[in-house]
Amino acid sequence: MAEEKITLRLAMVSIPIQPAQPVYAETVAKPAPVFHLGRFIQQSGILALIVVLSIACYFTISHFFVETVQVVGVSMVPTLEANNHYLLNRWAFHNREPEQGEVVVITDPADKGVSVKRIVAVSGQSVHFKDGKVFINGKELKEPYLAPATHTYTYSQAKEQFITCGKDQYFVLGDNRLQSIDSRSYGPVPRENILGLVVIR
DSSP states (O other): OOOOOOOOOOOOOOOOOOOOOOOOOOOOOOOOOOOOHHHHHHHHHHHHHHHHHHHHHHHHHHHHTEEEEEOOSSTTTTTSOTTOEEEEETTTTSSSOOOTTOEEEEEOTTTSOEEEEEEEEOTTOEEEEETTEEEETTEEOOOTTSOTTOOOOOSSSOSOEEEEOOTTEEEEEOSSGGGOOSHHHHOOEEGGGEEEEEEOO
16 A cells, blocks of 8 residues: 655745834813804703793792792881891692781771781771771681881771671782871772781791
């Protein structure tokens, strides 16, 4: 049998070897920021929208919910001090009617201005002024919020006055009875004139 011979040939593969590169510590310079007009307009638009929404929220809250009011004058002393700031809750009477004893901000029927008064009688109740005292439905009104020795007199020459509140009417007085223009002068105020409840701290 003939012997089979196998010839092995080694293929020489030449692999180029790159010389080692020196390592340098470089400071990489970042390119200057490019001003993009479109991006600026977009960001400005978002900012403007935020400002508009903030202003809208402020006016909505102050008109329909809560705002700060400053008391000018002394008609509500000693309960409210002149020039002090208080919170006005405009939402307080959204689901209920004003109640006797509450301090409210009203549109003054006389001069159409805004004033702060206390409700002493509500719809259907009678108010009777006699001997410097206030009687509601025939019973003397207890008023611990008044300064000691405070008397309540009518604005007319009559020593007595009797008034009945009609439907959706409220009789209001200032706590400083000697220096308050109130329902003794212009009569009961209608419900729509009551703007909100004063939050007394």
